[in-house]
Amino acid sequence: MALYIDNAYLPDIIEVARTVPLAGVTMNPTILLAAYERGQHIPPLQLLKELLRELDGIIFMQPGETAEENMYQQALTYIEADPGRAIPKIPMTHVGMRVVRKLKQHNHRFAFTAVNTAAQAYVAGVMGAEFIIPYYNRMERASENAGQRIAEMAKVLRDHQFETRILAASIKTPQEAANALLAGAHDITAPPEVLLALIRDAQTENAVERFARDWQKMNGLS
Numbered sequence: 001m002a003l004y005i006d007n008a009y010l011p012d013i014i015e016v017a018r019t020v021p022l023a024g025v026t027m028n029p030t031i032l033l034a035a036y037e038r039g040q041h042i043p044p045l046q047l048l049k050e051l052l053r054e055l056d057g058i059i060f061m062q063p064g065e066t067a068e069e070n071m072y073q074q075a076l077t078y079i080e081a082d083p084g085r086a087i088p089k090i091p092m093t094h095v096g097m098r099v100v101r102k103l104k105q106h107n108h109r110f111a112f113t114a115v116n117t118a119a120q121a122y123v124a125g126v127m128g129a130e131f132i133i134p135y136y137n138r139m140e141r142a143s144e145n146a147g148q149r150i151a152e153m154a155k156v157l158r159d160h161q162f163e164t165r166i167l168a169a170s171i172k173t174p175q176e177a178a179n180a181l182l183a184g185a186h187d188i189t190a191p192p193e194v195l196l197a198l199i200r201d202a203q204t205e206n207a208v209e210r211f212a213r214d215w216q217k218m219n220g221l222s
Helices: 010-017 029-037 044-054 068-081 094-105 118-127 136-141 146-159 174-183 192-197 202-221
Strands: 002-006 022-026 058-061 086-091 111-113 131-133 165-168 187-190
Touching (some): 002 010, 010 022, 010 044, 010 192, 029 044, 044 058, 068 086, 086 094, 118 146, 165 174, 174 192
Parallel strands (some): 111 131, 165 187
16 A cells, blocks of 8 residues: 655655655646646746655656657656656556557556546556556546446456556545545545544544643643
């Protein structure tokens, strides 16, 4: 099991890493754009290199290019920054499949993103994907049962003894994180506010407040 942060804004990532045991970072072009709009004008490759310096673990980078050769070359550029820790997220499409086949020829690590069905999970397993990334909340908003979909993916991977891990993304609440894990996801990636909320619970905080009050009372008696 592992927790990843779904974010590209460097100050947020560093701050959350002070509290949450992050296994790495996931991002995509939409997340990169959000960081840019917050004033972080760092090119993606430079950001990758800074994250590799600042953090341990895996950095997932999704190419923004859509043409096959351009996507492949961009994926290679990310991999070359650190072949052991930089993993390209490749969309599960016909173009993405051809890109992955080229990456596999050179024994590069890769993940399939936007995986939505058990059939896609099976193909990813056959291809030797290290991770598949289903979008929990996005499936729910499309009136699909995200928990059931992830459970089906987990069963296919387990029944066929694939080593592919399910990294659930598009997690908007702690309950969605719990639901994805209960359905069979191995790992979670979520934005900063959700990762921090995973640690919190009203009953826990009430208990801690009571302990603090009682500690003060005990000190007053000594």
